[in-house]
Amino acid sequence: MEQSARPARPQSEAHELVAVILLSLVAVLTAWCGFEASKWGGDSSVAFSEASAARIEAADFDSQARDARGFDLAVYSQWVVAQAGGDTALAAYIEDRFSPEFAVAFDAWVADGQRETGPFKMPEYVPPGTEQAAEATARADASTKDALDFNEKGDNYSLMTVMFALVLFLAAIAQRGTSVIATRIVLGLAGTLALIGLVVLFTFPIRV
Template sequence: MDESAPAPKHSEMHELVAVILLSLVAVLTAWCGFESSKWGGDSSVAFSAASAARIEAADHDGQARDARGFDLAVYTQWVLAQTGGDTALADYIEERFSPEFAIAFDAWQADGEQESGPFRMPEYVPPGTEEAAEATARADASTKDALDFNEKGDNYSLMTVMFALVLFLAAIAQRGISVLATRLVLGLAGGLALIGLVVLLTFPIRL
């Protein structure tokens, strides 16, 4: 009699344990795949939102840059008029300052013109500056969310690999190996499945 062959009752018990383990881990594997897909989708959406926000920020930044260039050109003419002693022309040009630059210009003069020019004043905020900053902040936040979602999806993907190993071990345990080997393999598979389940319970869920 071959002592390495499992007794019938042992074989049936081991087979039952393996089937239960295979069924449970198959469900967990499917769940991990579902969650990984959901988090991956959220990550893609967040990356798209970040990209759109950065494009918006670039548009507003271009608007602010153009406004600054226009104000600089007008201010240059004002400086030339002042330097040339043509106060009438300087006053005429001053009346045509943009609202944003006029605020900074008045603050600059009220401060005794200590700064090198109105452009250095904190009051000078050309149109598009605040919008660009807000869009950039949204882009940064969306990028952070996207990376976080991607990490969560990767964690679930890693768990599918671990559960695949459990499935492999459970299948090996049904291949007519010795009783001791079967128990060791099933024990290892069960231990890994339990560890995986515990870790899985700590993961956030996305439905």
């Protein structure tokens, strides 16, 4: 006489139900982490691009300031030669051809009793492009800082993706458990990791 079919075990069914629920939940969380990692990675790339553009702009302004400084230095050198030779008329003529920025520094230098070695040492001397270069450099530094911050946030979400992948692996293993105790242990570990990951996710910023 054939043996009747073994009745379904309630514990086994419960374990399978828990595993399916855990798999479904973690699959959603994994997809969410991937989405957030992608968004933060995109923001990081944009910020790095903005930083690069700002640094190129700063380099252009620095070049402009160097050129202006070189011109002022050449004119001032002629003034020094004229003064040394006692040619006051030529010196006055050269002074009239000072750039506006250098003229301000020159007047401040003279008013200060020429204590500094030259007008270039005066704080009043700000060749064109200097301030713009500083502003562009500041923007570049800020964008770089933002890019690194965005990149770190994306890495955090990527790390959580790996953690949830481990949960998926454990939940899948639990469905092939050889004993009730082993299944419970693996499911408990998977559930604990999933709960920890969910709590950690609540501390992460969201980028939509």
